[in-house]
Amino acid sequence: MSDDPLPPSSPTPAPGRPTVRTAAVIPAAGRGVRLGPGAPKALRALGGTPMLVHAVRAMADSRAVSLVVVVAPPDGAGEVKSLLDTHALPERTDVLVVPGGESRQQSVKLGLDALPEGYDIVLVHDAARPLVPVDTVDAVIEAVRDGAPAVVPALPLADTVKQVEPAATPGEPEPVVATPDRSRLRAVQTPQGFDRATLVRAHETVTDDVTDDASMVEQLGLTVVTVPGHEEAFKVTRPLDLVLAEAVLARRRLNDGF
Ligand code: C5P
Numbered sequence: 001m002s003d004d005p006l007p008p009s010s011p012t013p014a015p016g017r018p019t020v021r022t023a024a025v026i027p028a029a030g031r032g033v034r035l036g037p038g039a040p041k042a043l044r045a046l047g048g049t050p051m052l053v054h055a056v057r058a059m060a061d062s063r064a065v066s067l068v069v070v071v072a073p074p075d076g077a078g079e080v081k082s083l084l085d086t087h088a089l090p091e092r093t094d095v096l097v098v099p100g101g102e103s104r105q106q107s108v109k110l111g112l113d114a115l116p117e118g119y120d121i122v123l124v125h126d127a128a129r130p131l132v133p134v135d136t137v138d139a140v141i142e143a144v145r146d147g148a149p150a151v152v153p154a155l156p157l158a159d160t161v162k163q164v165e166p167a168a169t170p171g172e173p174e175p176v177v178a179t180p181d182r183s184r185l186r187a188v189q190t191p192q193g194f195d196r197a198t199l200v201r202a203h204e205t206v207t208d209d210v211t212d213d214a215s216m217v218e219q220l221g222l223t224v225v226t227v228p229g230h231e232e233a234f235k236v237t238r239p240l241d242l243v244l245a246e247a248v249l250a251r252r253r254l255n256d257g258f
Contacts, residue, residue, distance in 0.1 A: 021067075021118055021119045021120060021121070022064045022065050022066065022119065022120075022121040022122070022123065022141055023066070023067040023068070023115055023119040023121070023122055023123070024059035024065050024067070024068045024069070024123040024124075024125055024191060025069045025071065025111035025112060025115070025122060025123070025125070026052070026055055026056065026059065026071065026111070026124075026125050026126070026127050027104050027107040027111065027124070028042035028052050028055070028070055028073075028080070028107075028127030029042075029071050029076075029099075029101065029104075029107045030042070030104065030107075030127075030128070031073075032044070032128070032237075034237050034238055035237065035239060035241075035242070040073050040076065041127070041236070042080075042127035042128070043079075043080075046236075046242070046245050046246060046249060047249040047250075047253075049087065050083060050087075051127060051130045051245075052070065052080070052083070052127045052130075053083070053084065053087045054130030054131065055125060055126070055127045055128075055130045055132075056068050056070065056084065056089060056095065058125070058131065058132050058133075058134070058137065059123065059125055059137065059191070060089050060090045060092075060093040061090075061134040062137040062138050062141065063092070064138065064141050065093060065137070065141075066092060066093060066094065067093065067094045067095075067096065067115075067116070067119060068093055068094070068095050068096070069097075069098060069111045069114055069115060070084065070096070070097045070127075071098055071099070071100040071107040071108070071110055071111040072097050072098070072099055072100060073099070073100060074100055074101065075099075077097050077098065080097050081097040084097065096114055098110055098114045103209070104211070105203075105209065105216075108124055108203070108213060109203045111124075112200055112203060119196060120196050121145065121194070121196060122193070122194050122196045122199050123140065123190075123191035123192065123194075124190060124191060124192050124194070124199075124213045125137075125190045125191035125192075126235060128237065129189060129190050129233050129234065129235050129236070130236065130245065131232045131234075131245060131248050131249070132153075132189070132190070132191065132230065132232065133232055136153050136189075136191075136227075136228075136229065136230045136233055137191055139227045140152075140153060140192070140193035141193055143193065143227050144193040144194065144195060148193075148195075148223075148224075149194065149195045149198040149217060149222045149223070149224075150192065150193070150194050150195070150198060150199075150213075150217040150222065150224040151192065151225055151226070151227055152189070152190075152192045152212070152214045152224060152225075152226050152227075153189045153190070153191070153192075153226070153227055153228065153229035153230065154187065154188045154189070154226035154227070154228070154229050155189070155229040155230075156183075156186060156187075157182055157185050157186070160179065160182050161179070161180055161182065161185060162176045162178070162179055163176070163177050163178040163179070163180065164176055164177060165177055186226060186229075187229070188226070189229045189230070189233040189234075189235070190212075192212060192213050192214050194213065194214075194217065198217055198220070198222065199216075201220065202217045202219070202220055203216065205220060206219045206220070232248055
């Protein structure tokens, strides 16, 4: 279990620190085509429980998170709501479900639009990263509380990365144009944490297609910082990732003594 390094989001502030409420937005509206045919990715089961439920629990496990906004497939908000109603979640955490959009970026924006007043820190967490440990979630929140406008969990890369000139036809050889210094590269995960006003401004200002929210804050000219990521926060993207996720769950069950 976690050491619970953060004060709970109670109305009583810790000495010297004002109460700052944290909400998590979970974009879960993707189809997950790379995972193969079947239900939308977030609704696929892991250890018998939908991936999305794992992701909501991973956010709710942090005592600092008092609201989770789930962004459902545009035509599936009702189904997602009933699904969440049938799974136990901590009582201290409120859950809202809103319909998502065409892109991840639009889905996050719709989640942000649904946030009530009173939440000054926002986490954005992919439903596709169901197994992120609570210590990683807390480390992100802590860094935002310490004053960073945007925080990403990051890991060094195992593979060397090449920049290529993409081939017109998939599978054709692609010329390599550069090899960035691996020691300066990081693979970033979620939850990414933000000062709410900064993230809202980023979503109002940046219109380019992006693959994560922190890069929108970078485009505002602000500094994004990293905290250590975790290997269990990997994104379930391809069929092999499902096998790995099941193995991580099995190991946790063994360690928890079930
Ligand atoms: O496609 P990708 O793996 O980058 O998706 C990351 C997350 O964004 C997933 O949790 C997915 O459900 C979500 N997403 C979304 N709305 C979309 C596309 C993706 O909420 N239109």
